[in-house]
Structures are given as C-alpha cells and as structure tokens.
Amino acid sequence: MIELDFDRSGGVIPAIAQDATTKEILMQAYINREAWEETLKTGRAVYFSRSRNKLWRKGEESGNFQKIVEITVDCDLDCVIYHVEQIGGVACHTGHRSCFYRTVKDGQFVENAPVSVDPDQLYKK
C-alpha cells in the first residue's frame, strides 16, 4: 500500500478532484487512510467527511460519483489529486459543475458559472 503522511495533520489530508479532461478543479475535500485505501481499491473517489465524521462515498446520495482516471500525489505526500470523470457532470451540492463557481472581483464574489442541475433534483434520485 502506498503510504501518505496522514499523521502530520491529525489523520486527514486534502484531496482535490480535477476533471481529467478539462482540467477544471471540481472540489476539494479530505481523505483519511480508510478513504484512501477504498479509493485505490474501488476506483471511485471516496472522501472523509469531517462534519459527519465518516467515509463519504461521493455520489452515494446524488448518483454523481467520480470515476478515478489517475491519482497524483504531492512532494510532501500530504495532498492528492483525484483526476476524475465526474458522472452526471455536477460535483457541487449547489448544482454547479464545480464547487469553485465564485470568482473574487473588485472585492466581491461574482458567480462564474450557472447552476447546471436544480439541487432539489440532484438528491431525488
């Protein structure tokens, strides 16, 4: 098993999901060792939810899971990139394609992308 440095940050490290084709960053979340091992094993992005204190199998509620295309790791072994195919095209619970749908402009937030799917529909599947 490839070992990452989970200890330095209390058991969780950041994971970034990037669209493998467009290179758009879709979201950032956290992984613990269990999430990491399940991701490697299943080929689907698994995170660790700090607020719910449990594994978060991305897409288990919405159906919009993330298929792992490739994984890269950083120099310090304390951050990973999941290069993914985003099933359903929507990573954010707001219905935006990416969680990073706001740009800082003149000291304010400006939306840079539309809502792709009504969030009420997203969790009805």
Place this chain on the structure above:
Amino acid sequence: MIELDFDRSGGVIPAIAQDATTKEILMQAYINREAWEETLKTGRAVYFSRSRNKLWRKGEESGNFQKIVEITVDCDLDCVIYHVEQIGGVACHTGHRSCFYRTVKDGQFVENAPVSVDPDQLYKK
C-alpha cells in the same frame, strides 16, 4: 474584505495554486486570514507555513513568485484556488514544475515529469 471561513479549521484553510494557462495544479498549501489579505492586496500568492508558523511569500527565497491572475472560492468558503502565472516555471522545491510529479501506478509511485531546475540552483538566487 471578502470573508472566508477560517474558523472551522483552526485558522487555516487550503489554497490550491493552478496554472492559469495550462490548468495544471502546481501545489497545495494553506492560508490564514493575514495571508489571504496580503494576497488580495499585493496580487502575489502568499501562504501560511504551518511548519514555520509564519507567512510564506511564495518565491521570496527562490524568486519564483506566483502572480495572481484570478481567485476562485468554493461553496463552503473554506478553500480557494489561486489561478497563477508561475514565475520561473517551477513551483516545487524539488525543482519540478508542479509538486504533483508522482502518479500512482500499480500500487507504486511513478514520476510523471522531469526536474526542470536543479534545486540547488533554485535557492541560490
């Protein structure tokens, strides 16, 4: 001032540096409120070094600073992307263009990019 949610994670949140042109993710580090405000003010990427417990003005030693092209923020306001022009073309202290120079392949790490600059040269400027 645009307010991010620094409190939830003890004062620091992840910041991702992404090449504004190629969309390659160059590095991931952390920012505190002071780093965030200085970044907005100066247009250069500033981070907070958790190991050194102080502001880290990227490039202050190597000369390879990061010019901010755009900043996007995520839905929870607890992660930012610095879309940057990487001066000198090298973000990683190892001399690689990106810190994410290793790919997971068949249960091992495989280097996916060469060293662009000898790291000994990087910090001689």
